[in-house]
Amino acid sequence: MGQDDEIRQGANPGLDPPDDTFRQLLAADRRTERGLLWRELIALAVVLAALLLRLRFGA
Amino acid sequence: MSLVEIALLTLVVLGMVPTLALFAQFLVVGVHGVRNHYARCGDYTPRVAFVLPAWNEAQVLGASIDSLMQLSYPAGAWRIYVVDDASTDATPEVLREKIARYPGSVFHLRREKGGEGKAHTLNHGLKHVLADDWAQAVMIMDADVLFEPTSLRRMTRHLADPQIASVTAYVKEGSDPGNLVTRFIAFEYIAAQAAARRAQNVGGTLACLAGGAQLHSRANLEAIGGRIDTSSLAEDTYTTFATQLAGRRVLFEGNAVVWAEEPDSLAALWKQRLRWARGNLQITRAFGRLWFRPWRHRGLGGIGFGIVWFSILLTPVLAVLSSIGLLGLYARGDAWAWAGFAAVWRITIAVYLFETLYAFLIDPATARRAWLQGLLFPGAISLAIMLALVVPSAWTGLAVDPTQPASGALRWLMPVMYAWNSLSMLAAWAVYRLEKAGLPNRLRDLLLVLVGYGAFMNAIAFAAMVAQWRKVEQRWDKTMKSGKARIPG
Numbered sequence: 001m002g003q004d005d006e007i008r009q010g011a012n013p014g015l016d017p018p019d020d021t022f023r024q025l026l027a028a029d030r031r032t033e034r035g036l037l038w039r040e041l042i043a044l045a046v047v048l049a050a051l052l053l054r055l056r057f058g059a
Numbered sequence: 060m061s062l063v064e065i066a067l068l069t070l071v072v073l074g075m076v077p078t079l080a081l082f083a084q085f086l087v088v089g090v091h092g093v094r095n096h097y098a099r100c101g102d103y104t105p106r107v108a109f110v111l112p113a114w115n116e117a118q119v120l121g122a123s124i125d126s127l128m129q130l131s132y133p134a135g136a137w138r139i140y141v142v143d144d145a146s147t148d149a150t151p152e153v154l155r156e157k158i159a160r161y162p163g164s165v166f167h168l169r170r171e172k173g174g175e176g177k178a179h180t181l182n183h184g185l186k187h188v189l190a191d192d193w194a195q196a197v198m199i200m201d202a203d204v205l206f207e208p209t210s211l212r213r214m215t216r217h218l219a220d221p222q223i224a225s226v227t228a229y230v231k232e233g234s235d236p237g238n239l240v241t242r243f244i245a246f247e248y249i250a251a252q253a254a255a256r257r258a259q260n261v262g263g264t265l266a267c268l269a270g271g272a273q274l275h276s277r278a279n280l281e282a283i284g285g286r287i288d289t290s291s292l293a294e295d296t297y298t299t300f301a302t303q304l305a306g307r308r309v310l311f312e313g314n315a316v317v318w319a320e321e322p323d324s325l326a327a328l329w330k331q332r333l334r335w336a337r338g339n340l341q342i343t344r345a346f347g348r349l350w351f352r353p354w355r356h357r358g359l360g361g362i363g364f365g366i367v368w369f370s371i372l373l374t375p376v377l378a379v380l381s382s383i384g385l386l387g388l389y390a391r392g393d394a395w396a397w398a399g400f401a402a403v404w405r406i407t408i409a410v411y412l413f414e415t416l417y418a419f420l421i422d423p424a425t426a427r428r429a430w431l432q433g434l435l436f437p438g439a440i441s442l443a444i445m446l447a448l449v450v451p452s453a454w455t456g457l458a459v460d461p462t463q464p465a466s467g468a469l470r471w472l473m474p475v476m477y478a479w480n481s482l483s484m485l486a487a488w489a490v491y492r493l494e495k496a497g498l499p500n501r502l503r504d505l506l507l508v509l510v511g512y513g514a515f516m517n518a519i520a521f522a523a524m525v526a527q528w529r530k531v532e533q534r535w536d537k538t539m540k541s542g543k544a545r546i547p548g
Binding site: 030 | 086088091092093097131212218219412416417421
């Protein structure tokens, strides 16, 4: 990996004691984002069901 | 099919482009769950300089600085530079108090000539901040914005990847107490930010870094000249384009939340959005050599990005064209008139249902506060048209055969419905004028619910085109804030 591809870590490690905030936030936000995919599928399924119901029972 | 029929139907189809583009954007949002930037994030906490432009912001500045001092971030790794734009209110006194309370963290930069606009004020601050090498990143924000404690940390982690130049946060409407207008905005921001910007992340190109919270690496600011463009009314969008043209990426971080006070009247909202819309028209022209030319820039010149950009920009024009198409077919007694009308509105129903439901699921907290505004977003009249297409017996109740040219007492109804996408803009403009003339808020709310917030946005976009075309003088019209925003919980 060239220098431009390297991931920077803790620019100011001496300023504060290290904590686990980074990993906790990252894990929570990854869960949130993955959840969006499932929520989208739910929303699509509801709309499709509504359309099918309309086709089945609509005049 | 005759040439006239084909031409009129083409207009009808063109009118559907914004709806379909919106649908396509929402479809992509879920992909962000598996295609995002988190794999390249790092525990990176650069020294950050917050630059707050403040022109008579005494009512909001104190709370904003207090929220910044509550950030969960390494001690001493952030500073707040308030650029006082020759304020004539109590802004300097508020600042003096905060400087005394947070020594070494808050700094007062004073401009002697004020009121030139946010970009000029920011440039004064950027010049100062970039003059020494303390700042490794710069947060450009508005004076009223309240940061949630983890928001900065959620943004800086992306700058661990040197390819990322800038990150923007999710700006939520936080007025407490709010009203109908602010809750419409709250719902609008789910679609315009939480959804649309995630979709843009997936596509790799962002249309706009929110002016209320945009974090730049120092390298990026220096690469774009160390200053913000002052030629347009949309300086944040200009910065977004300039950054991406310089070859770096910008990102939206939907989990970094900041809160802002948005306009609570149609008059204030019109003023703010007219500035934004005129700014976007200026951007369209300034970057005219890019559109639909992927060989010039893969993202900004991409076909998909161009379609989304222009479908938003031209929504009011396309709505008018669609109405002309439908009314033309109707006037000819053409069978395609009803077929076109029904198709347009049935597609609109499906997209409305999907978009509204998904928006609620993307941001349930905002949905709890603004669910009614979400449902009423298109307006009660548009919803009635949709309902009439879903429940055919509604026509029987009205004694109207919608497939035939109307007759009798309701003969005016069909043309009005065929043209409603355009007429609603006119009606929304009338509500705005009535409010300015002193219409009581309760009546204004009732009328806004009838015509729809979406129609109001389209009316502003149309007015912006007219203003640009007539070369109406562009002034920096500041949105007045009163300090109503709160971080919930």
